[in-house]
Amino acid sequence: MTEQATLDLNSSQFTIDRISQEVLRRLADLQPAPVVDDHEPVPTAVNGHLELKTPIGISVRHVHLCPEHVEILFGKGHSLTVYNELYQKGYYAAREQVMVVGRKRCIEKVRVLGPTRPFSQVELSQTDALMIGMKLPIATDGSDPACQPITLVGPEGVVTLPGNGNGGAFIARRHIHLSDDMAKRLGVKNGDLLDLDIDGARPTTLHGILVRVKAGWLTEVHLDTDEGNAVGIRSGQTGTLIVPQK
Numbered sequence: 001m002t003e004q005a006t007l008d009l010n011s012s013q014f015t016i017d018r019i020s021q022e023v024l025r026r027l028a029d030l031q032p033a034p035v036v037d038d039h040e041p042v043p044t045a046v047n048g049h050l051e052l053k054t055p056i057g058i059s060v061r062h063v064h065l066c067p068e069h070v071e072i073l074f075g076k077g078h079s080l081t082v083y084n085e086l087y088q089k090g091y092y093a094a095r096e097q098v099m100v101v102g103r104k105r106c107i108e109k110v111r112v113l114g115p116t117r118p119f120s121q122v123e124l125s126q127t128d129a130l131m132i133g134m135k136l137p138i139a140t141d142g143s144d145p146a147c148q149p150i151t152l153v154g155p156e157g158v159v160t161l162p163g164n165g166n167g168g169a170f171i172a173r174r175h176i177h178l179s180d181d182m183a184k185r186l187g188v189k190n191g192d193l194l195d196l197d198i199d200g201a202r203p204t205t206l207h208g209i210l211v212r213v214k215a216g217w218l219t220e221v222h223l224d225t226d227e228g229n230a231v232g233i234r235s236g237q238t239g240t241l242i243v244p245q246k
């Protein structure tokens with residue numbers, strides 16, 4: 001091999017090494033940043049308060065059932081089956097549906113949400129309540145004494161929820177799900193009330209968003225269909241949570 005040929009070979013090897021290094025470097029740049037808690041928004045400080053871009057879920061009328069009521073409505077030994085997973089991990093819309101019996105009318109095919117709970121409860125919008133001729137309180141869950149008695153009909157049986165703090169019908173209070181980590185970062189606790197700014201064609205601020213905290217929850221505001229329609233928001237859109245700093 002001539003001296004010139006050796007030089008050429010060395011220089012082409014050098015070029016290949018350079019290209020390989022460059023390709024590896026660019027591939028490394030393309031790797032996504034390590035995910036801390038997938039899709040969780042990051043609070044930003046604005047004029048002395050914190051703002052958090054928050055996904056909004058619109059809750060359509062639904063029912064939660066205790067295991068005993070699942071068996072009465074759908075048959076002995078029956079358990080709920082998954083229709084589709086909800087945004088919150090471990091929660092799902094079930095295949096099972098029931099008829100909700102009001103004073104003036106019934107609503108058929110009301111979706112059951114899983115998993116089962118200690119108490120059964122029916123969450124309707126104000127529009128639903130008016131349609132079926134019932135006056136319902138705004139509440140957080142079926143343990144609220146203001147919840148109203150209501151009857152559910154399934155393919156295999158009927159149950160009447162007694163109300164009075166032992167499961168019943170109500171209109172869900174607007175709320176936000178937060179993990180304990182996110183609550184700590186925001187400096188809020190269970191039961192606090194916050195504001196949510198809504199942009200778009202119907203810009204609005206919703207007050208009194210109830211904070212609910214549980215380890216593992218993803219950040220998500222829940223409104224009902226009346227609230228979503230009133231502010232022009234559909235599931236999956238976002239609002240801005242305003243968190244005052246004391």
Ligand SMILES: [Zn+2]
Nearest residue numbers: 175177221222
């Ligand atoms: Zn919720």
